[in-house]
């Protein structure tokens with residue numbers, strides 16, 4: 001390569017090189033807030049309380065008592081009532097409850113297609129915790 005051509009190539013490089021850097025800087029500056037947002041609310045990472053409020057509370061009530069208009073219509077159980085758990089001890093293993101929620105029962109629709117197995121398992125654990133929440137009055 002003759003010296004002139006070499007200089008031309010070098011000048012070209014010097015002029016062209018910064019361009020990708022500038023683009024990259026702009027991109028990395030703009031990207032973090034978007035990424036953070038995506039991490040904060042992935043569908044599968046929904047908190048179990050949100051899952052319950054979004055899918056179950058319209059019948060079961062946010063407090064698990066079934067004290068809602070739909071809950072009354074469908075005779076939804078009161079999960080805070082220890083007697084309900086005692087009377088239904090034949091179906092209250094986690095496996096049975098997961099199966100019931102997946103396939104539906106009586107007035108309750110099937111959730112097996114809408115929610116993942118893992119989500120339903122977590123919801124059953126959440127429902128179980130209502131048992132100890134009956135106020136003492």
Ligand code: HEC
Nearest residue numbers: 055056059074075076077097100101105106107108111123
């Ligand atoms: C449309 C109203 C409705 C919705 C929505 C609903 N349920 Fe139910 N659920 C019922 C009714 C009614 C029963 C009682 C079924 C029966 O015993 O015949 C029930 C029963 C249950 C039971 C106890 C099983 C049993 O045999 O009684 C569990 C656990 C349960 N639901 C969990 C859930 C979860 C978790 C969700 C949300 C993913 C949910 N339900 C959404 C109406 C509903």
